[in-house]
Amino acid sequence: MPAARARHFLMMQWQRLFGGRAHRLQVAALPWRRSGGEIEIMLVTSRGSGRWILPKGWPKPGEALCDAAAREAGEEAGITGTIAQQTLGSYRYEKRSDRSISYEVQVYPLAVQAVAKTWRERNQRERRWMSQTQAAANVREPELAAMIHAFSPTAVERQAA
Structure with missing residues (x-):
């Protein structure tokens, strides 16, 4: 079954079983690094509107x-690292x-270890490291802004240990 058809089927099942409107599920990475004792978050621009977002998309x-x-x-974003x-x-x-169309995005912290000079979507997007405060201020979704602002790599590192 093609992926789009499978997503549509799951949405219809969700609505039939639970009522209300279903949300399409996407996943996103929250790319982070330590720089000068501070935490920085990488955002990318969307292809359509050019607004700042996390790298996100569809699971296979x-x-x-x-x-x-x-x-x-x-x-x-051309980045690799350790994903939570x-x-x-x-x-x-x-x-x-x-x-x-309503989307729900599950966010996974990504401790960035390498940043490529060239990557697949380099001609379609801009990427930028920002402080947590700047990143939170630059995203449109209030829930995401709060998540970025409250992010603590120490908590993520404790879970991985």
Whole structure:
């Protein structure tokens, strides 16, 4: 079953079983590093509007959600590192065109270890390291801004140990 058809089927099942509107599931990496004693977060621009977002996208069938988030970070930002196995949390957003589509994005912290000079989507996106405060101020979704602002790598490192 093609991925788009499978997502549509799952959304319809969700609505039938639980009522209300289903959310399409995406995954995102929260790329971070330590710089001069401070935490920095990397954001990328979206291809459509050029607004600042986390690298995000669709998990492939059979792919662990955290691995999908790491793959998206490589494709959209040219970064690799250690991805957390547990989600930091999630946020929701809507896209409006002919109709409104609701998305839920599971976020996985990614401790960045390498930044490529060239990467798959380098001609379509800009990437930038920002302080946590700057990154939180530059994203549009309030839930994501709060998540970025509250992010603590120490908590993530304790979970991995």
